[in-house]
Every structure is written in C-alpha cells, then in structure tokens.
Amino acid sequence: MTSLSARLATSGPIDVSLFDSRVTTGFDGDKADAAAAMVTLGEELSDLQERLFAQARAGVGTQRILLVMQGMDTSGKGGIIRNVAGLVDPQGLRITAFKKPTAEELEHDFLWRIEQALPDAGQIAIFDRSHYEDVLIGRVRELVPPEEVERRYEAINDFEQRFVDDGGTVVKCFLHITPEDQKERLAERLADPSKYWKYNPGDIDERLLWSDYAVAYGIALERCSTQTAPWHVVPSGRKWYRNWAMATLLAEALRAMDLQWPGAEYDVEAEKARLRAS
Amino acid sequence: MTSLSARLATSGPIDVSLFDSRVTTGFDGDKADAAAAMVTLGEELSDLQERLFAQARAGVGTQRILLVMQGMDTSGKGGIIRNVAGLVDPQGLRITAFKKPTAEELEHDFLWRIEQALPDAGQIAIFDRSHYEDVLIGRVRELVPPEEVERRYEAINDFEQRFVDDGGTVVKCFLHITPEDQKERLAERLADPSKYWKYNPGDIDERLLWSDYAVAYGIALERCSTQTAPWHVVPSGRKWYRNWAMATLLAEALRAMDLQWPGAEYDVEAEKARLRAS
Numbered sequence: 366m367t368s369l370s371a372r373l374a375t376s377g378p379i380d381v382s383l384f385d386s387r388v389t390t391g392f393d394g395d396k397a398d399a400a401a402a403m404v405t406l407g408e409e410l411s412d413l414q415e416r417l418f419a420q421a422r423a424g425v426g427t428q429r430i431l432l433v434m435q436g437m438d439t440s441g442k443g444g445i446i447r448n449v450a451g452l453v454d455p456q457g458l459r460i461t462a463f464k465k466p467t468a469e470e471l472e473h474d475f476l477w478r479i480e481q482a483l484p485d486a487g488q489i490a491i492f493d494r495s496h497y498e499d500v501l502i503g504r505v506r507e508l509v510p511p512e513e514v515e516r517r518y519e520a521i522n523d524f525e526q527r528f529v530d531d532g533g534t535v536v537k538c539f540l541h542i543t544p545e546d547q548k549e550r551l552a553e554r555l556a557d558p559s560k561y562w563k564y565n566p567g568d569i570d571e572r573l574l575w576s577d578y579a580v581a582y583g584i585a586l587e588r589c590s591t592q593t594a595p596w597h598v599v600p601s602g603r604k605w606y607r608n609w610a611m612a613t614l615l616a617e618a619l620r621a622m623d624l625q626w627p628g629a630e631y632d633v634e635a636e637k638a639r640l641r642a643s
Numbered sequence: 644m645t646s647l648s649a650r651l652a653t654s655g656p657i658d659v660s661l662f663d664s665r666v667t668t669g670f671d672g673d674k675a676d677a678a679a680a681m682v683t684l685g686e687e688l689s690d691l692q693e694r695l696f697a698q699a700r701a702g703v704g705t706q707r708i709l710l711v712m713q714g715m716d717t718s719g720k721g722g723i724i725r726n727v728a729g730l731v732d733p734q735g736l737r738i739t740a741f742k743k744p745t746a747e748e749l750e751h752d753f754l755w756r757i758e759q760a761l762p763d764a765g766q767i768a769i770f771d772r773s774h775y776e777d778v779l780i781g782r783v784r785e786l787v788p789p790e791e792v793e794r795r796y797e798a799i800n801d802f803e804q805r806f807v808d809d810g811g812t813v814v815k816c817f818l819h820i821t822p823e824d825q826k827e828r829l830a831e832r833l834a835d836p837s838k839y840w841k842y843n844p845g846d847i848d849e850r851l852l853w854s855d856y857a858v859a860y861g862i863a864l865e866r867c868s869t870q871t872a873p874w875h876v877v878p879s880g881r882k883w884y885r886n887w888a889m890a891t892l893l894a895e896a897l898r899a900m901d902l903q904w905p906g907a908e909y910d911v912e913a914e915k916a917r918l919r920a921s
Contacts, residue, residue: 451732455724455736456724555911558907561907564907628836631842631844633833636847637833640847
C-alpha cells in the first residue's frame with residue numbers, strides 16, 4: 366500500500382493553483398468515518414510519541430520530528446495544532462508560531478530564530494509558519510533583495526539536511542485551500558463574535574496578493590522538496606480530511622522510526638529487592 | 644456550593660502524613676462517573692482556555708495561569724500533564740519540568756530559571772516540580788545553609804505576589820500519596836518493560852527520606868499558603884480522582900476570570916465589504 370506521504374509528496378515544478386482543495390486522497394469515507402479513524406490514530410500517535418519521548422529520556426535515542434506547516438490564512442494551522450497535536454502528550458511537544466520577525470531577530474540570519482525552536486531529542490516540534498516565510502512573504506513583499514531570496518533556498522536545504530543528519534525527521538506540509546475556501550472562512554470569522562479575534566484586516570491585504578503567493582509557493586516547493594525533506598500538498602478544503610491527513614503523515618513518520626521501549630539502565634531484580642526492603 | 648479549591652486549600656500548620664490519599668473530596672461517584680465528568684470538563688476547559696488565549700492575542704487581557712505541581716515520585720505529575728493539560732489546545736500551554744539545576748542555573752538566584760518559565764499573557768504554564776524544590780530537596784539534602792532556606796519562603800511569597808499583581812493566577816497543588824501508594828506504583832514500573840524508563844534508582848534514595856520530605860512539605864505549605872496563592876492538598880491515591888480534581892481546580896481558576904470573547908478592533912461591516920470585493 367502506498368503511504369499517504371508518498372501520495373501527497375511533490376517533486377519538480379508545481380503550480381499549486383491547479384490543485385483541488387477538496388479531494389480526500391487516501392481516505393475512503395466521509396466525515397463521520399474520519400472521526401472514528403481519528404480515535405484509532407490518536408491512540409497510535411499517543412503510544413508512538415511516548416516511545417519517542419522515552420527513548421530520549423533514557424538517553425538511547427536522538428530521534429526527533431519537525432512538522433512544518435505553511436499555508437494561506439485560514440488554511441488550518443491552528444486547527445491542526447488543536448486537533449492533531451492535541452492527540453499526544455503535550456509534554457512532548459514544542460510549538461512555535463512564527464510572526465513578523467522582531468528587531469532582534471532581524472539582526473541575525475533568517476535561520477537564527479528557527480534554530481532556537483528546533484526540537485530536542487524525543488520532541489515533536491510544530492512550526493505554525495516557518496523559515497519558508499522568508500522566501501514567501503520575503504519574495505512577494507520584496508522584503509529583501511532578489512539575490513538574498515535566491516540564496517535562501519539552498520540555505521534552507523542545507524539547514525534541513527543538517528537537522529536530518531542529527532537524528533531529525535522533517536514533515537513539511539503545504540495546506541492547500543482555494544481563494545473561495547478562504548473567502549468562506551474569513552466570512553465566518555466576521556459573522557461570529559467568538560471568532561473576531563482570529564481576523565485581522567491585514568488578511569485581506571495578503572489575500573489580494575493570492576496569485577503572487579501561489580507563484581512563491583510553487584518556487585519554494587520546487588526548490589526545497591528534497592529526498593530527505595519532501596514537501597507535501599495537503600488538500601485542506603475539508604477540515605476533517607485535513608486533520609486526518611496530518612495525523613496520518615505524523616503517524617507514518619513515527620512508524621518509520623521503529624520506536625522501541627528503552628531497556629533498563631539498572632539491574633531490575635536488584636531494584637525490586639531494594640523496593641521491597643524500603 | 645463550596646468550591647473544590649476552598650475544600651482542598653490549606654492554611655496554618657499541616658502534617659501531610661496524616662492525610663488520606665484515597666478520599667474523593669467533592670466528587671460523588673466512581674471511576675466511570677469521573678470519566679464521564681472529564682468529557683464535560685474537557686469541553687469547558689477547552690472553551691475557557693481559548694477565551695483566555697484570545698484575549699491576550701487581541702491585546703485586551705493580561706490574565707495568565709501558573710499551575711504548580713509538587714509531590715513525591717509517582718504522585719502523578721506526568722499523568723496530569725497528559726490527561727488534564729491534554730484537554731486544552733497545546734498552543735496555549737507552556738510546560739516546564741524542573742530537573743536538578745544546571746551549572747548555569749546554580750550561578751543565579753533560585754528564582755532565575757523560574758522567571759523564565761512563567762506564562763505569557765493568555766498562557767497556562769504548568770510546572771512539573773518548581774521553585775518549591777529549593778525548599779524541599781534543598782532542605783532535606785541540606786544543599787544550602789539553613790538561613791538560605793529560611794530566606795526562600797519569603798522570597799517565594801514575594802515572587803508569587805508579584806506574579807499575581809501582574810495579572811496572574813497561581814494554582815498550587817501538592818499531590819498527596821502515601822508510602823504504600825508509591826511502593827505499589829514503583830513496583831508496577833519495575834514489572835513492565837514499557838515503564839522501565841520512568842524508573843530511576845535514585846527514586847528509592849528519596850523514598851528512604853519520606854518522613855524528612857513530609858516535614859519539609861509541611862513547612863513549605865504552612866509558610867507559603869497565602870491568600871493570593873494558597874496551597875491545595877490533592878488526594879492522589881486514586882488516579883481518576885486526582886485527574887478530575889486537577890481539571891476542576893483549573894476550571895475554577897478559569898471561571899473566576901470571567902473571560903469574554905474580545906471585541907473587534909476593526910470595523911466589522913467595512914471588513915465584510917472589503918472581503919466581498921476581494
């Protein structure tokens with residue numbers, strides 16, 4: 366059976382605006398079926414994450430995961446943190462939402478703040494936006510000279526390769542929605558006072574540059590989808606499918622690690638005797 | 644109806660060794676009833692936490708929560724993070740497990756590393772062990788001179804008062820188990836290879852000092868249970884009750900904040916028009 370990762374992975378030139386946001390690749394069922402599947406996936410993820418964490422705690426594992434999420438506003442980054450990351454022990458998570466860089470961050474190379482948010486051994490780090498912003502909004506808004514944007518694609522590939530060499534697994538996901546999906550979701554936020562805080566007038570400014578972003582995403586996905594760290598295009602027009610797909614991609618990454626419970630670093634029988642005597 | 648917080652709060656002299664670890668104060672039911680109650684509590688916690696987070700994001704709230712957990716090994720700090728903290732959006736959590744201080748940490752005042760782990764506005768910080776270690780193991784193991792331990796109780800009270808003045812709510816919980824409860828749980832860890840990693844031979848060394856720790860806890864709880872930041876003794880001999888009680892204490896703290904969805908900082912109708920035109 367082909368993995369979902371293989372089915373959603375992209376390589377070579379890509380035009381994200383041609384993708385369907387509402388397909389349910391790899392999932393045979395509807396919303397209710399997905400809810401049931403998430404329960405099972407949640408149990409598996411919880412078990413695998415604990416093994417990953419345990420290995421590092423016992424000092425026998427350097428494995429770690431970096432989940433990178435990119436996508437236009439309302440594509441679902443926050444929802445995935447709540448509904449997918451929320452399935453595992455929060456103690457093993459390291460979540461960072463990257464905003465507009467601060468003055469201090471701008472004084473350093475664009476990867477400086479990223480380095481600091483990488484997972485320790487045993488952790489799953491989740492990036493809500495990432496170093497890719499520096500070749501997305503950086504390119505669209507011309508925040509840096511074109512030659513600096515050019516330099517960054519290779520710098521990112523080198524950076525991710527070093528992370529993988531260090532025991533890391535990178536799962537990169539472009540959450541694909543259409544302008545129509547976004548319009549509907551922004552309208553929902555403006556129609557519901559409990560969602561006002563999620564809306565920002567700047568969202569429309571970015572929306573007006575949709576086709577420029579599509580071009581920038583196409584270049585980034587082509588240049589930075591590598592063998593060691595491929596990009597995935599996750600159809601995100603249906604929230605239930607998006608959550609199932611993200612949980613599945615995470616589970617596949619964990620399964621591939623062949624995680625075992627660490628053995629005892631002490632004499633189990635001797636400790637049982639000490640405990641009995643205590 | 645008296646709150647659970649009021650029922651479990653302690654003030655004045657206290658001998659923790661006299662408490663029953665298996666009572667189910669404030670809960671009328673059994674394990675199955677608690678599981679059902681946790682579903683309802685989980686939904687409420689999730690909603691309240693999102694409001695807390697939203698207020699801070701919208702720049703209209705400085706409220707934040709610090710949940711401090713202390714207790715002997717196996718009292719359930721990890722289980723609470725998984726089962727109670729796991730009920731809310733992990734994006735709003737800041738979890739720190741305090742270990743033996745590093746060389747760098749030892750070069751600073753004992754509260755230095757604590758300051759850095761405090762919650763930002765809108766966050767719920769969870770301390771798995773805390774600054775109280777510095778008057779617990781610090782006292783029992785005589786890691787610092789007695790006069791320095793003495794100084795710390797007041798320093799802690801001042802520190803917590805400053806945090807509360809800054810919009811914080813402190814929920815301090817001593818997870819009470821008996822030496823027999825611990826013996827049973829350590830034996831379980833030594834009997835199950837998937838739990839070996841949770842066991843450390845040093846656990847027995849600390850266990851042998853149980854009565855010294857009981858004295859140190861008694862003093863810390865008496866000296867540092869203040870009006871603004873009371874200590875709670877949470878009976879933790881039954882895991883299901885312990886989780887319910889911790890979820891309830893957290894919910895009570897959040898309810899007391901009277902959290903509202905923040906209003907729009909922009910003109911909703913104008914934005915609807917911009918969206919339609921986009």
